[in-house]
Amino acid sequence: MEKYLSICIPTNGMTEWVKIVLDSIYSQKIDNSLYEVVICDNGSEDTLMQFINQYYKEKENLFYKKSTANGFLNQIECFKLANGKFIKFLNHRAKLKDGAIERLIDFARTHDDSTVVFFSNGALADIGDTKEFNDFDSFVKELSIYSSWSGGLGIWKSQLEKILEKDTFNSLFPHTDILFFNKSANRYVIDNNLFFSEIDTQHSKKGNYNVFYAFGVEYPNILLQLMTEKYISVETLHYLLLQNCKFVTNLYRDFIILKKPCSYNLENYKNYLNIFYNEKQIRRHAFFPPVFRRI
Template sequence: MSYLVTLCIPTNGVPEWCQPVFESIYQQGVDENLFQVVVTDNGDNQEFKKIAHQYQANHKSFVYQETTAQGFLNQIESFKLAEGKLVKFLNHRNCLEPGALDYFINYSKRGDEDTVVYFSEGNLHRENVIEDDSFDSFIKDLGLYTTWSGGLAFWHKDLEKIEGLQSFNSLYPHTDVLFMKRHAKKYVIVDKVLTKSLPTDDTKKGRYNLFHAFADEYINILKGLKSDGDITEVTYQSVYGELKQFVVDLYAQYVLLQLPCSYDLSDSDKYISKNFSVEEVNKLAKKWALKYRIKSTIKKILGK
């Protein structure tokens, strides 16, 4: 069967997240002949497995497969099972907003398969659709959100290119997909809010090394784009600046304020020093932390 859209949901099997996400898809009332849901599970939660098998029994468009793929590489396993014309990554904590599935289906019907499309979920605070005529301007417009897998989409006809890639970055496999077409006819960013993240806290998120990921590994990816001539120095510096501020925010929250989280924070200064000044990051983070403490104190006083 040929679907117009496949929603790929790689997960480690968290029932309190995934079940509401599944419900948000099938409660849209869309003809199941038009879309497919692919769930790949690299976890060991037995309750979740029962839920997933039940959805598979009840919905012909639901595909569930267990996998041994580690961490973020689970994304690639889900993509390989996709049959839809438009393949859209969906985070296992992100429920579809009403009408979102129809939007993806209509986009698939009218979309140009020679373009690269990314769904930035209103995070850029721009007009609903941004069109770029070069990879360089596309990366500059996305900025920090090039690190975010949640907006990833691609056309099924490009799946062969993905399967042909020799290896994937274990922290950022989605960028291997996002960046594989560097000479497309057009790049489209849809900045419309189509999903809503379920409430959670940072103690239930990733266990990867946070500063290795953002202060080291991703900067290396950017440097590779620049050295290949695919982005300009101006774009590199623009995204680098956004990453620097993000690293400052992370350092303030988790190193200075020691807010609870599930991330690995080891060797933070070592990783930061590879591409930033630790002294400058620390100085800026202290200012961030001070503002946070002041706001928290005010909220307590006001009883909020």
């Protein structure tokens, strides 16, 4: 029988987080035949594999694979292993709320692949619980910079099979490639209900990618390409670039001026911030009230 839901957890071997995430999943007492959990681990150690073999070996709906995929591309390797009707990305720091799995299974039961959905987890305060759109431009504009956020991603297996025909994915934003794949859907939905809480939000443990290249160059370029190909309007592009600039300014204040601990690569930040933006202006604005956002 086809499972309704695949919960995909890419990780770099963070056993202490994955343990809490798995506990939050299996404590919900959902029939294991209705869903599966897929873990793809590109960490250098075998600690997580040993933990799962010791404590979760009896879970027939839990699948673990060691991966050699680099960085965020481990997401794609994880999705390839999924067999559920609907696939939900779950960050290895995301502790599921009670009832979250049941709600995701209900969503898979009552919808089909004509619906594109993003789970914003309460981040978009102005839209209430859910908001629907009938065009791609409105959907992308409402998401604002959260379209760069992997934690909200969900995809139908039938759509994923088409997406995986792509030869390459963006190495920093493969999840955004997936989110933006279907630009002519009949229905777009943002589900703003709370599905999880973060275990650990310290930036000292959030990866070693170049954060100013990612959000100063690569993500704005993705948005520019959408406008160039006429999938979003010039007005929407301007709005999104402005929102992203506020976010980048927040990063600048935290990690360049205040020098808060982080694991990110901060090299060449001035060069990267002078492509779509103005580094000197960002520096002047960096003392304004921050715009909070997860990455």
